[in-house]
Amino acid sequence: MAISLKGDQEITSAPSIKSKALRINLNSDIYGTFAEIGAGQETARNFFRSGAASGTIAKAMSAYDKDFSDAIYGIEEDQRYVTQPRLKKMLRHEIDLMEDRLSRSKHPDKLFFSYANTVTTIDFAKKFKGHGWIGIRFQLDPLEDYNEIIVHIRFKETDARLQQETLGTLGVNLIYGAFYLNDNPKELVKSLYDNLSNDQLEIDMINFSGPRFMYVDNRLMSLQLLKNGMTNAVMFGPDGNNLLPAQVLYKKNILALRGSFRPVTKVNMDMYEKSKKLFLKEKKVKEENTQVIFEITLSNLSAEGKINERDFLDRAELLCSLGQNVMITNFQQYFKLVEYFSEFTKERMGIAMGVYNLIQIFDEKYYRNLSGGILEAFGKLFYRDLKVYMYPYHDQSSDTYINSENLKVHPRVKELYKFFKNNGKLVNIDDFDPEILDIFSRTVLKMVRDGENGWEAMLPKGIPEIIKQKRLFGYSKARENK
Secondary structure (H helix, E strand, O other): OOOOOOOOOOOOOOOOHHHHHHHHHHOOOEEEEEEEEOOOOHHHHHHHHHOOHHHOEEEEEOOOOHHHHHHHHOOOOOOOOOOHHHHHHHHHHHHHHHHHHOOOOOOOOOEEEEEEEEEEOOOOOOOOOOEEEEEEEEOOOOOOOOEEEEEEEEEOOOOHHHHHHHHHHHHHHHHHHHHHOOOOHHHHHHHOOOOOOOOOEEEEEEEEEOHHHOOOOHHHHHHHHHHOOOOOEEEEOOOOOEEOHHHHHOOOEEEEEEOOOOOOOHHHHHHHHHHHHHHHOOOOOOHHHEEEEEEEEHHHHOOOOOOOHHHHHHHHHHHHHOOOEEEEEOOOOHHHHHHHHHOOOOOOEEEEEEHHHHHHHOOHHHHOOOOOHHHHHHHHHHOOOEEEEEEOEEEOOOOEEEOOOOOOOOHHHHHHHHHHHHOOOEEEOOOOOHHHOOOOHHHHHHHHHHOOOOHHHHOOOOHHHHHHHHOHHHOOHHHHOO
16 A cells, blocks of 8 residues: 655546446446447447447447438438437437347346437648537436436547547546446536546536436536536526527627626616617617527626535526526636637627626726737727627716716726727617616625515516525525514
8 A cells, every 4th residue: 555645635536448448348237339420439449448348338330421320310400410409319219229129028137328429520621620419328227217418519639539539538438427426416527527638628518317317407517517617608598408509609699798696686687678679779680690698707606705506506597587598607808708709600799787897897907917908808809790788877976877978997098998989889778777776686685685675676577486485595584574
């Protein structure tokens, strides 16, 4: 046994890919198929190489040719191959074949699984680095229904062979996690990067389903991706299931609203409604092609020192109940958010924000890490087809409403501010409700937690009932009735 010295730090080491594959191979009950499209049969290869694969691999195939693939799995409506529907079709088709061809009476203890991936690796010109979908459909009891884990990845490496090897490692991690870490989904997510690094790939979406994951909140799994540094942005829809940002935002007009939404107030919804109204009036914007995003930054979630998952889910619950798509990002600076959106669309974008946020944008201290300082940031921010919709602030001391006309910025950036304002990049939201301007989320939150009366009138219709019914944000009926 190795000597331990005083001051040593505990280091957790992940099992090697070979040992993970071998453990699965040596389990006489785990039995399944591998269907891999677009990058060879890299995952199956790891199981063959580790030894004892005959008891695990029922079939390994690569329906690489599109006509063969269509003949096996059918033709997709959009005629694309690297999609989530395609992956799910592959998983279900292979499981159905297993169930059809193998007798349960002859194999009563077998735990069937189907692993599949459909990917596109880096192109010859090295312009598009590639992406893909991987997933596993598996059972943990022969009498139990199947579970599914679906993952979307974006490659970062610039060599197709390296991307193939990365995919094979990730596939083993997913299969191993499905069988041996299913009781701890957070650890399962973390284990996907075993023997890998975030320089090799990005995981920007994951969804769990099935009897063993009935109590898994996929929004919380999205948060794990961000916390673990696996991606910079995740998105989920009103139903709570995770969405692929690239798919939702592709070639869309995007209107984003950043806030704490802790909880969402009448001010938040007034800003949303009024900015959307102005955005849709733009000649380059079509309503049917517009995607509205309520965005929360990771730094906002960790404002109290660490991320409170319960608090995160409370915010998500309310925004989802309002039928909104929610995005959590690691982009503290607005120009990085706009750069991210620009990966998926060249259409007009809009950002709705309050006066305080706009003042921060023109504060030079936030750009000291950039070689070009604030000029570089503004070049990246406003070079795109972007407009900022400015919601006013009520200065109670002077009883005035602050907007882009009377906003005071530091003298050093005054001319820069005037340049963007005069070029129509800043748009005032003049059609606001002055009665609600003095509502602040932090005030409402304190009232809810302290059991004070009157906070209900500050929130959109239906939201107070949800807070009370689900005991969100520390609401206590007993405390309110004191």
